Amino acid sequence: MLLPHGTVFAIVDGEKFELYRNTGIEAEPRLEAVPIPELEATNFSAGVYDHDRVSRFTPPAPKNRVARLDEAAHVAAVADWLNSQILAHRIDKLVIVADPRSLGEMRRHFHKEVERVLVAEVPKNLTGRPTAEIVRVLHG
Incomplete structure (x- = not known):
């Protein structure tokens, strides 16, 4: 895959x-x-666990469900930030590399303009990896 000069990789x-x-x-x-922007994970709408509706008879949510809500909120905040940058014309070419679950959640939050600038989506978890490895995966 050719990766144009100036492409942003999330x-x-x-x-x-x-x-x-x-x-x-x-x-x-x-x-x-x-530089990474400060993101505030405030969008917990991806989950079904509503703290306001829980009665005293409802058992607490399992830890893995709460963790998934936190992850979904983080990914939604990333998608919202990317939307804002694309709509402000600060990103004109974008490659998104994310684990499949995160990528699916991000798609739910993307503005339609994301399609216009999206060069590729890669369903892999490459956070914390060296840039040479990221490039190798994208070329592979």
């Missing part, structure tokens, strides 16, 4: 968010880290 999972920009050429990308 590497996401349920807890982490990394940003890179291709400062190299299409055939030989060089990813440079971009």
Whole structure:
């Protein structure tokens, strides 16, 4: 896959968010880290556990369900931030690399303009990996 100069790479999972920009050429990308914005995970609408509706007879949500709600809220915050950057024309080429669950949740929150700038979606978890490995996976 050719990765145009200036392409922004969002590497996401349920807890982490990394940003890179291709400062190299299409055939030989060089990813440079971009500062990560402060995100506030406030969108918990992806889940079904509503704290306001829980009666005293309802057992508490299992820890894994609460963790999934936290992850979904984080991913929704990333999607909302990407939407804002795309709508403000600060991102004009985007590659999203995320584990399948996070990628699916992000798609639920994307503005229709994301399709216009999306170069590729890669359903893999590559957070915390070296940029050389990310490039190798994208070229593979």
